[in-house]
Amino acid sequence: MTVTAAPEAALGVLPRADGSAKYSYAGYTVTASVNGPIEAQRRDEHPYEAHVDVIVRPAAGVGATRERHLESILQSSLTQIILVKNFPRSLIQIVLQVEDTPENDYVNTKLVQASLDFAIMPALFQTAVLALLSAGVPMRATATATAVALVSQDGSKTSVVDPSPRDVEIAQSVHVLAFTSQDELLLAESEGDFTVKEWDEVYETAKQVCCRPVPTKEGMEMVLDDEHTSGPDLRHFLRSTMEQKVASDLHWK
């Protein structure tokens, strides 16, 4: 079960924040706001670099241990791409509000409760990157993220990009990988049983989704003919979203 709809994003949706983005893909909708660099609280102050504060709010209820875990993963990977050394003693605050998560058709849940899992990580990560770009926070590179689940079917394992909740439920392992725009691995988190060989396959699959070369004018037809690639072209999506934002900002040029 792969998701066919293309990702959608809107930038600057919150007028009061320094930067904001709304991103929806694979059934997830996340809104992010970025404020910064602002004055850090005394306990968060670092003499040589900015403190990146990530807050994940679930669609319903209040965040708990799971959200804290996702926050810590996001915090450490975003710190790598933001130029934190440019803003010592300050704070860059990123708030991620989950608005919608895909429903699991196989489980009848009347009770809406906060249960975030790994499959939401790419959406959170992508929204945070878009909001940082919209805020104009200096960054080393942009980044794209994807989730891959290994599902065993008829004795053999198949990898599912952007897994649905059902896929996550029956999967042997779920992996989240992020790559910077220089094709460097930025984030690799895994959950479940898998071998090194399987991880290598997951790595190749994720790299194909995240690091597709930006099509040049001459290479356009070649990219369209590429049939074995799966998932959306995230890097191209990021660029075209920013293109729209910059064009509307610089309408007077």
Next chain:
Amino acid sequence: MTTERPLVLPGDTIPPHLIPSSTTKPLRLGPGLRHLPPSDIIPVVAGQLITNHQKNSMWVEYNNNRYLPTPGDLIIAQIHRSGPDFYYCSLSPYTPHATLPHLSFESATKKTRPQLQPGSIVYARVVLANKHMDPEVECVSQSTGKSDGLGELKGGMVFDVSLQFARRLLMAKSREEGKVEVLEALGAEGLAFEIAVGRNGRVWVGGEDPKAVVVVGRALKETDEGRLGVEEQRKLVRRLVKGMK
């Protein structure tokens, strides 16, 4: 000036033919670019890359909402409190206060210095902006000792605009290059007002008639938020002035 103005994202490689190569002048990098020794120039924000071959300079044109102090910028600051030697004033919300020395005013001495109350607005210039220190501003020119129009702004109202709109208003040829004609159009309609534009996204409007002040402020805000072109700005001004009478 080249006509090619590509979009750049953080970490992109800039095509070598876009980097100006003058042998006589040093290359000047403006906002949004980072130099990685020995020879890499990398954008750090998303925007339009602009190169000027005559001045041998390049920068990234972009819009954001958070003001980062840069030496030489004219800003509108609000006094927060007074210390023994400095006024502490805020340039943008939730950032550390900038210092304004008590003696950085025209012909100020220990005994005769302007008494500014918390909440008053000053037009000032950034003298010191360093990532490890709080910024310092002044209301006097260090070389001539004159105020050059800087100092306390009495009466009037302050309006918040985007940083990019403030930059456009401050352009030497704001009508030709920045495509803002709203102020000229308001003046042509016979409104009398004073205006001070701060790079930190604040515009102070003063005048005898409070109605005119509000109309000018609204015209500026709507031009900024509605992203109006020159013709639309003229229309807006006509509509606002008609509503005023």
